Amino acid sequence: MVKNNLLFLFAALLMFVSVQSQSVEISGIVTAGGDVENIHVINKTSNKFTTTNQLGGFKIQAKVLDTIVFSSVQYKLKAIVVSFTNIEEHRLTVKLIENVNVLDQVVIGKVLTGQLDSDINNSDAVAPINFYDVGIPGFKGKPKTQNERRLYEADHGKYVSIGLGVGLNLNKILNKISGRTKKLKERVKLESNDVLINKIKADLSENFFITYPLEESLHTDFFYFCSDDEHFVKRCKGKSDIEIFEFLAEMMAEYKRNLEGIKD
Numbered sequence: 001m002v003k004n005n006l007l008f009l010f011a012a013l014l015m016f017v018s019v020q021s022q023s024v025e026i027s028g029i030v031t032a033g034g035d036v037e038n039i040h041v042i043n044k045t046s047n048k049f050t051t052t053n054q055l056g057g058f059k060i061q062a063k064v065l066d067t068i069v070f071s072s073v074q075y076k077l078k079a080i081v082v083s084f085t086n087i088e089e090h091r092l093t094v095k096l097i098e099n100v101n102v103l104d105q106v107v108i109g110k111v112l113t114g115q116l117d118s119d120i121n122n123s124d125a126v127a128p129i130n131f132y133d134v135g136i137p138g139f140k141g142k143p144k145t146q147n148e149r150r151l152y153e154a155d156h157g158k159y160v161s162i163g164l165g166v167g168l169n170l171n172k173i174l175n176k177i178s179g180r181t182k183k184l185k186e187r188v189k190l191e192s193n194d195v196l197i198n199k200i201k202a203d204l205s206e207n208f209f210i211t212y213p214l215e216e217s218l219h220t221d222f223f224y225f226c227s228d229d230e231h232f233v234k235r236c237k238g239k240s241d242i243e244i245f246e247f248l249a250e251m252m253a254e255y256k257r258n259l260e261g262i263k264d
Helices: 002-021 084-089 116-121 146-154 170-178 180-211 216-227 232-236 241-263
Strands: 024-031 040-043 048-051 057-062 067-072 075-081 091-095 160-163 166-168
Touching: 024 084, 040 057, 040 180, 048 057, 048 241, 067 180, 075 091, 084 091, 180 216, 180 232, 180 241, 216 241, 232 241
Parallel strands: 024 091
Antiparallel strands: 024 057, 040 048, 040 067, 067 075, 160 166
16 A cells, blocks of 8 residues: 555656646737737746737747746736646636826816817917918928938038039038048947837836846946947847847847956
């Protein structure tokens, strides 16, 4: 009898170890009171990352006792520890709670009802005059930065006729010879890179450092390290969160190798 019990316990232990070490693809669904698309799903244990689709669905590799974190701006952060049942059923359902900052009600000035016609009449706001109001054409594109304006001025100008129907743009030629145009192009590029890396920091910083911990004092240095990479724009501009996350992960490995080299 004792022998049979020992055999049963041994078999159960083997089964426990086998299931615990088994990594499977879990099909999950996120439910919430609002939009459930593009919620970040991070397996903090294995450093796997994905996002939800329009219906809140996702697929991710996981094993028993892995910690999966669900993160989004509009919902509270939630961490789930994968259970035996999740592994056996290959399923995981998560309900997220809306992240609402409640403030004390304060009424200032006139009360607005939410009805457009009523609120316009009950508001003291005055629409600013624009070029449509006075019947003149106006620029409707994205305003240029100071460096972009300088580059435009350096690379343009009037053509001066030198005869036989040939003209020269002396302003453009002189700026190119002096190297001013090249310097301005480099400034515009750096400026554009700064805008892109700052957007990435705002969108992915919190989730990325959950998966790839790094001393907080080095966070800014790491992002500058990424933006200096020759493939930064190609790998990140106009790309999805997952593609950018993969690039950051590759750069983190290189960044840590550099840190180790400095210590040595």
